[in-house]
Amino acid sequence: MSSLVVAHTRYLLLEQLRVPISLLAGAFFPAVAMVAFVVPFAGSDPRAATMATGSLAFFGAMSGALIGLSITVAQDRELPWNPYLRTLPAGPAPRFAARILATLAVTVTSMVPVLLVAGLFTEATTTPPRLLLGLGAVVAGLVPFMLLGLFIGLVTTSKAAIAVSQVLFFPMAVLGGLVMPPQILPGFVQAISPYVPTRGVAELLWAITAGSTPDAVALVMLGVWTVVAAAAAAWAYRRDEGRRFS
Template sequence: MPVGFYALFTTIFGGQQQENGLSFAATSLATYGAFGVVSVMLLNPGIGVAEDRTRGWLRVKMVSATPIGVSLAARLLAALPYALGVLVAMTAASVLITGTVIDPVTWLRLVAALVLGGLPFALFGMAVGFVASSNAAAAILNAVLFPMVLASGLWIPLGLMPGFIQAIAPFLPTYHLAQLAMAQITGAPALGHLLAVLATTVLGALVAGVAYRNLRV
């Protein structure tokens, strides 16, 4: 869905210049890219862990010789190629629709910021997976994902959103991830957004750790 959204709106608005002087196709690689990465990183590990717990497979892992931390880290890292695949697909769509919009070095910085910045969302997803069934985890994570994405301006520019949503956006981790990604394209200062993403990662690790310690399999 993120790739489809990006392709649709890039077809319609791709050549339009934004306030920062860049085309819509370029800037939306950051915003829709953040949407795609968060979608994968939030849902994939969380639902997978919930399914393992529901089937009893997580219990088997906990009593096996393999440290449970290794198994969970493997599931976390297994989501990274999917996030990268979403970004590659968006870039391919951009090239096909409007041509090359950013240089390779900028693209690599963008991808690194989004993929690594997606890790805290995977931690939060796993925390939900530790306490909910697979069906419930999918419902909970989707219920969190779409309002958060919309309120962060990842679908519609914040300038077009109501004032109360613009006021909420800076408190959302998806907003800071998108702004960190955007800074790789525009060259804007990004330290504050980077610190916000790092703080979200620490919080996600703490929440996932607490959920795991209270895990019932």
């Protein structure tokens, strides 16, 4: 089983590298936001620059987890190769695991330009243990968004997945404080912010890398979103399995 997962992961990564536009987009826009907004306005403040770096790094990673995964899963369902793989003795597990691993590799890679800009042009600072913990928090924080991506990909066509995932992505990024600090958002947005999953991940990243005190409501709601997204993804998979293979 492990050799099959490795083989599928290698194939999916090669497939991604041959058409790298989504990888470039996921890495480009957060880095540009760092240069345009963080470097001139918060670059000299170590705490603010560190928190902004964590937010924008996750912004790029979240794009690959939610938008990228939903589109690729929907596209897989429309190709004859994927249903054939699901009928083989190994079942869908190797390719499914490979798709998750490939998505994680792409999303983590998209964070590199943001970290480089922060290291070269701002006063953002953290320790190596905090940086490693922050990377772990990013991976853990991607789970609910990957589950949402799976849900969208399993219930929509590839064209619809593009629209639906983007409609979810940008409001959640803004409401969660990934684009602008929650403190400068309008009052009604500040009231909603702790209840979206992006705010919970941001709170974790800020606490780990900058030493801030996390909002308890945001962390609890992140757990709630993860459970709900897992249930939705499981239901969507069983629905898709029943429709096409029963």
